[in-house]
Amino acid sequence: MLCAIMKEGQLICLGDGYRANELKRLRNSHSFYCPVCHHEVKLKVGERRIYHFAHKPDAACPVSHDQESVYHLQGKQLLYQWLKKQGLRPVLEPYIKKIKQRPDLLVKYEMKMIAIEFQCATLKLTDYQKRTTGFVKFGIDPIWIIGGNRLKRLTNSFFQLSEFHWQFVQRKEKHSKLLFFCPEQKAFFILEQLTPFMKNKSSASVTYLPLQQTRVASFMTVSKRCSSLQLSGWKRNLLHFRTTSHRFFTKDTKQMMELFYQKLHISLPFFPSEVFIPIPSGSIFAHPVFVWQGYLYLYMIDRSPFRLDSAVCYMNKLIRTRRLKLRWNHREKVIDAVNEYAFYLCKKGFLSKEQDVYDLNRPLFKESCLATLLKRDAYYFSE
């Protein structure tokens, strides 16, 4: 941790930029105590690690700060200084007694209290929910910023995102957003238009914001649309998917493969372009893109002409019977995903819409020639 109190009750905050010799001098003449549990803490002024306070090994403190990494300490300090430079008055590691929580930073911004959590270590979903609800109940808006060391870029527009990442997605807006901060590069990375392809592999638009040129407002408002770069990355990724042999299949993939084989006699690499549509709202489904869209595709073939409501009803039935799993319990968002999916297919001429009724525009397309299939992908995944 970066803050402690001295005997006289005075708070010392290492975020304020002390020099090593100053701290060593202080250390010789003062004792330091944890602001939360009041146990004595040690001031560490090493050459390699960032200066910090540490509890003695046996101290029981209600707020866990075990094994804070250098990366985390450094990030907290930089974010604190960054907020101060903007004329704001952040508090580092404040302990909020009523909710027994200590966010990394607390700052008043545009009449709102904001807690900033810089999360570098693994965090259980239950802990995340508990902490988030704690803040919200107390009238504080939490902003979760993930450690940049947890950002794994696979290609230009593809990232390895696991359930750890998805729990932090800001879902207030229609489109999902993830914030990262890297203290080593002194920069924020904002991922938007998160669109899962496989379970742990998602496409996203990334914005790089150097700390010095960024203000709080800028990362609250950044909003990128699905870029052509993202779309061409999506197409490349699909090409790779179609031409690489797959050895391990998850249960949901196997089910979809069986369904397509029974109904249309096509195998996974030859699945139609229509089940690989990049729909950001589809991130609500905890499945590969071709699984949730596969169900919709087969539904359209069987039931066209159809109304949007009935397609949504059908998806909800799959959720109830656990064929489909939601990533978040926001059933009302299913309609967005289905709606955007149908909209895309209309735009590409696969569906037509008259009043509220959708119908298949073309005879069913079954392709067993890879080259033709790729041409079709090219048509589907370009602007």
Ligand SMILES: [Zn+2]
């Ligand atoms: Zn303590």
